[in-house]
Amino acid sequence: MHGFLLGLANGTTCLAFCAPVLVPFLLAEGENVRQNLLTLLKFLGGRLGGYMLFGLLAWATGSLLSRAANYEGLVIGAAYVGLSVLLLVAVLRRKAPAPDACALKSAQDKLGRWPALLPVGMGLLAGLKTCPPVLLAFTDAASIGTLSGSLLLFLTFFLGTSLYFLPMSLLGAFARLPDLRIVGKFAALIVALYYLVSGILLFAGGVQL
Amino acid sequence: MTAQALTREGTPRMAIWKALLLTLPIVPFAAAALANDLMSGEAQLIEIIPSLLIWILLTVFFFRMLVTGKTHRYRSALFILLAFAVPLYLIPQLFELYGTNMLTPEMTYTAKARFCPMTMGMVILPAVLKGVVIFPGAIVEGIGWFFLWIGASLVIGRGWCSWGCIFGGWDEFFSRLRKKPVVKHVDRKWRFLPFAVLLAIVLLSAITFHPIYCEWLCPFKVVSEFEAPTSLATTVALVIFPLTFFGLVVALPLLTKKRIQCGLFCPFGALQSFFNKINIFELRIDLDKCSQCKRCFRECPTFSLDEGSLVSGKALMSCTRCGQCVDACPKGAMSYHIKGTRIGISPNAARLLFLYPAYILFCGFGANVIADALWRVLRLITTGSMI
Numbered sequence: 054m055h056g057f058l059l060g061l062a063n064g065t066t067c068l069a070f071c072a073p074v075l076v077p078f079l080l081a082e083g084e085n086v087r088q089n090l091l092t093l094l095k096f097l098g099g100r101l102g103g104y105m106l107f108g109l110l111a112w113a114t115g116s117l118l119s120r121a122a123n124y125e126g127l128v129i130g131a132a133y134v135g136l137s138v139l140l141l142v143a144v145l146r147r148k149a150p151a152p153d154a155c156a157l158k159s160a161q162d163k164l165g166r167w168p169a170l171l172p173v174g175m176g177l178l179a180g181l182k183t184c185p186p187v188l189l190a191f192t193d194a195a196s197i198g199t200l201s202g203s204l205l206l207f208l209t210f211f212l213g214t215s216l217y218f219l220p221m222s223l224l225g226a227f228a229r230l231p232d233l234r235i236v237g238k239f240a241a242l243i244v245a246l247y248y249l250v251s252g253i254l255l256f257a258g259g260v261q262l
Numbered sequence: 263m264t265a266q267a268l269t270r271e272g273t274p275r276m277a278i279w280k281a282l283l284l285t286l287p288i289v290p291f292a293a294a295a296l297a298n299d300l301m302s303g304e305a306q307l308i309e310i311i312p313s314l315l316i317w318i319l320l321t322v323f324f325f326r327m328l329v330t331g332k333t334h335r336y337r338s339a340l341f342i343l344l345a346f347a348v349p350l351y352l353i354p355q356l357f358e359l360y361g362t363n364m365l366t367p368e369m370t371y372t373a374k375a376r377f378c379p380m381t382m383g384m385v386i387l388p389a390v391l392k393g394v395v396i397f398p399g400a401i402v403e404g405i406g407w408f409f410l411w412i413g414a415s416l417v418i419g420r421g422w423c424s425w426g427c428i429f430g431g432w433d434e435f436f437s438r439l440r441k442k443p444v445v446k447h448v449d450r451k452w453r454f455l456p457f458a459v460l461l462a463i464v465l466l467s468a469i470t471f472h473p474i475y476c477e478w479l480c481p482f483k484v485v486s487e488f489e490a491p492t493s494l495a496t497t498v499a500l501v502i503f504p505l506t507f508f509g510l511v512v513a514l515p516l517l518t519k520k521r522i523q524c525g526l527f528c529p530f531g532a533l534q535s536f537f538n539k540i541n542i543f544e545l546r547i548d549l550d551k552c553s554q555c556k557r558c559f560r561e562c563p564t565f566s567l568d569e570g571s572l573v574s575g576k577a578l579m580s581c582t583r584c585g586q587c588v589d590a591c592p593k594g595a596m597s598y599h600i601k602g603t604r605i606g607i608s609p610n611a612a613r614l615l616f617l618y619p620a621y622i623l624f625c626g627f628g629a630n631v632i633a634d635a636l637w638r639v640l641r642l643i644t645t646g647s648m649i
């Protein structure tokens with residue numbers, strides 16, 4: 054449930070980060086809602102693959118961290134501060150990042166021969182992108198300590214964030230996207246400030262999250 | 263029913279009689295505080311006098327709204343009066359009960375904290391997902407608030423924010439102090455901030471199982487109750503509350519002449535905006551009458567009118583139905599309107615139909631609070647103590 058809610062909390066940020074890739078693609082395809090939904094599901098399937106790889110990495114990192122259990126507050130606090138700074142930098146940048154544009158272009162060329170797999174490849178690359186919400190989930194997954202727990206958190210995180218993607222298959226949703234991105238950016242800013250304060254307080258030993 | 267309309271239907275004297283007749287349904291609701299005193303059976307004269315005064319005040323103000331056709335002028339005065347009355351009503355009560363208005367976590371979790379309707383958005387998600395009420399103050403009171411909130415929101419939509427909110431009068435007061443704004447332009451994107459605050463605090467609250475807005479951001483902690491500083495986190499929060507109050511409720515409203523907390527920050531207001539979509543009332547511009555002077559833009563305290571409104575003829579979904587634009591429009595182009603009816607047809611009837619539930623809501627919240635606050639002020643004068 055925690056991963057799912059974390060995904061819901063950061064879904065608009067994920068959407069804002071992934072939309073520059075997905076929306077032009079869907080618009081360029083110019084298919085109907087059903088076809089767009091199919092393409093979206095392929096994209097999400099690829100993204101799930103990327104997240105599972107992150108889950109594995111988070112478990113490995115968590116195992117290392119468990120040796121420093123006495124310093125958990127310091128480590129997690131510092132991680133929260135680092136993450137919130139990353140999120141703040143991402144939000145306050147003038148232009149929205151075009152995630153992995155070169156890698157995508159390259160993948161597009163390679164996968165061009167298999168059009169059906171193209172959205173899957175895009176999703177995988179988008180999933181592997183270390184955007185702030187993913188790093189946030191990574192920190193939480195690393196603190197769980199078991200492989201199954203880490204993978205489950207990333208799976209539920211994926212489900213939470215994916216809910217925001219589903220309306221994208223409806224063409225009507227695109228018209229509101231700029232407003233949605235503004236809301237997402239502000240929300241990400243607030244979440245970042247919350248984690249910054251929480252991280253500092255955790256670091257100082259003043260609060261237990 | 264405005265005086266002009268009333269006058270058209272007959273003589274001014276007839277119009278006044280008609281306004282008196284239309285005020286009658288409000289009279290019993292305006293007497294809410296008095297009824298409360300009389301039912302308790304123990305009220306002394308000093309307690310009844312404020313209730314009696316409030317009964318007269320609320321009745322006269324509604325009558326004046328009908329006779330003059332001005333909504334905002336009278337609503338605003340009452341709204342500000344309610345906001346100032348809340349701390350005079352609430353804080354002494356807390357001192358009577360607990361000897362302080364600083365609540366410890368134990369007091370909160372043993373349901374001694376008052377349920378605040380502003381927590382509604384944060385409470386619902388954890389309650390549905392986990393069956394946990396994360397603001398455990400007086401659950402029964404909370405359920406009562408929930409049904410009142412749902413009912414009122416369905417009837418008057420975000421009108422709640424100008425007719426029912428017990429805190430909104432604070433930034434309305436500060437927004438009205440200057441004659442002209444110092445800051446005249448606020449970027450359009452800030453209008454989306456309340457929705458972002460709502461999204462962030464609802465989801466963060468669901469993750470942490472704490473009412474994040476109440477614990478970290480609410481400016482009105484300054485004029486109500488707050489958590490005692492028992493840790494570094496609560497101490498930091500105690501620094502944040504006055505800062506948000508001064509910034510969002512005092513300084514920015516003074517500089518912009520807008521209700522900044524209500525229009526650009528309050529997550530509860532953002533939640534209420536969605537009710538505007540499903541409720542029957544709205545504010546409309548009669549484009550045939552409109553001279554495009556944009557006075558309504560400048561007057562709207564919550565940024566709910568923009569260039570697009572002049573094309574669509576509609577206020578935005580964030581409109582709080584305060585009536586300021588209706589009062590200000592020199593051409594009478596702005597009016598309350600019932601969705602599905604033709605523009606310009608019976609605007610006075612639409613206004614009246616909106617005013618009844620909105621004013622009853624205000625009486626429900628306001629009569630007791632203002633009367634009690636007045637009684638405590640009288641008590642302070644006569645005995646030297648509000649408790």
